[in-house]
Amino acid sequence: MRSPRATLICTLITLGLAGCGDKTTGTASDTATGTSSGDTTASVPTTTDAATSAGSTSTAAPTTSTTIPTTDITATSDDPATTSGTTGEDTTGECIDLPPQETTTESSSTTNGGGPCQDPPDQPQDAACSDASGCGCASGRCFLVPILGGLCSECLDDDDCPGGCTAPNPIAGVGATCNLGEPGAGCNSDATCRNTCAATCGLVLGVQGIIDVSTCGQCETNADCLSAKRPNCSPDYDVAGFGGQLSCKPDHSIPNNVGCSLTDDGMGEPLGNHACQSGKCGEASVMGLLKLGICGECNANADCPNGQVCSDPTVDLNNGTLSGSVCI
Numbered sequence: 001m002r003s004p005r006a007t008l009i010c011t012l013i014t015l016g017l018a019g020c021g022d023k024t025t026g027t028a029s030d031t032a033t034g035t036s037s038g039d040t041t042a043s044v045p046t047t048t049d050a051a052t053s054a055g056s057t058s059t060a061a062p063t064t065s066t067t068i069p070t071t072d073i074t075a076t077s078d079d080p081a082t083t084s085g086t087t088g089e090d091t092t093g094e095c096i097d098l099p100p101q102e103t104t105t106e107s108s109s110t111t112n113g114g115g116p117c118q119d120p121p122d123q124p125q126d127a128a129c130s131d132a133s134g135c136g137c138a139s140g141r142c143f144l145v146p147i148l149g150g151l152c153s154e155c156l157d158d159d160d161c162p163g164g165c166t167a168p169n170p171i172a173g174v175g176a177t178c179n180l181g182e183p184g185a186g187c188n189s190d191a192t193c194r195n196t197c198a199a200t201c202g203l204v205l206g207v208q209g210i211i212d213v214s215t216c217g218q219c220e221t222n223a224d225c226l227s228a229k230r231p232n233c234s235p236d237y238d239v240a241g242f243g244g245q246l247s248c249k250p251d252h253s254i255p256n257n258v259g260c261s262l263t264d265d266g267m268g269e270p271l272g273n274h275a276c277q278s279g280k281c282g283e284a285s286v287m288g289l290l291k292l293g294i295c296g297e298c299n300a301n302a303d304c305p306n307g308q309v310c311s312d313p314t315v316d317l318n319n320g321t322l323s324g325s326v327c328i
Contacts (some may be wrong), residue, residue, distance in 0.1 A: 093198035096181065127152045143168050143176045146210050151175035157188055164192035167213050169242040177318040184238070184245040192216065200224055202246040204235055207289045210283050217245035221263070224248070224273060232275035235259040237292060240320030252277050254295050258302045262293040273309065284313040296324025303327070309325045 007069040119129045119136025129142035129150040131310055136142065137152035141160065145168065153166035153175035161178035166186030168176045181186035181194035187201035193216035202220035206211040219225050219233035225241025225248035232251065237244040237259040244259070251274050258280035260272025276295035280303065284292045297303070298310035304327035314323045 260293040
């Protein structure tokens with residue numbers, strides 16, 4: 001029986017490359033490498049939209065809310081990767097965890113239209129599932145990711161939780177879980193994010209039509225970074241956990257082998273170039289589906305001296321590490 005990581009990688013390979021057998025060997029299943037400069041291979045995260053099956057109808061279940069104790073986390077402007085307040089301003093103060101907002105929104109749930117359940121009953125959290133009604137999950141919720149399949153989960157969206165819903169991790173085989181809106185927690189909107197230093201819900205990882213992972217961070221775009229000292233909204237990827245968060249960083253502050261923004265600057269270059277120490281934010285790719293920016297030595301052969309060639313940035317799925325491009 002394949003591990004969740006092997007199953008995920010085999011699924012991706014069937015989309016863009018060759019087929020997979022019951023066993024995976026070598027670097028193709030562990031660390032995928034691109035074929036063109038600046039375009040490599042990495043890992044795939046999770047979606048915040050649960051798929052529903054044909055004929056499903058919505059039912060309402062009451063929600064509950066809890067109060068989060070207020071805690072103070074000191075933030076200082078001496079740390080270029082840390083800001084305080086909700087707008088990315090360059091200030092010194094305290095980060096405060098606020099209690100969750102009271103909500104009257106009904107929790108998400110579906111039914112299978114009265115037909116037979118496609119899954120065994122009462123499966124635990126993280127068990128594989130395929131029926132969008134959640135009839136086979138003890139929680140009543142099967143979080144489906146197109147192409148990748150489903151996992152029994154605590155939640156399908158933020159309405160199912162006192163805080164937010166952190167999307168599943170298909171590589172680790174972990175279903176979606178509820179959170180309290182802390183930094184890096186999954187979210188559908190800013191209202192979920194309850195820490196004053198990470199009050200913005202921003203997209204960290206995404207594959208259009210398949211997977212989106214948004215989390216609580218300092219910013220969603222550069223426009224949210226109001227400090228002239230830290231104008232760059234940049235991703236801090238958690239590859240192993242299929243997550244991370246966005247934070248405001250100074251120009252030329254991100255070292256090689258660390259995430260950067262691939263958002264176009266309007267002139268055909270990634271905005272991450274301004275944040276990387278090297279001035280080079282390269283694009284890594286998971287089977288041509290998921291794109292991650294990584295600071296490296298070069299973005300093209302022309303960036304390398306003495307006829308050297310610019311390698312592709314890579315992502316190691318086993319170790320959860322990023323490797324920027326180098327001149328070789």
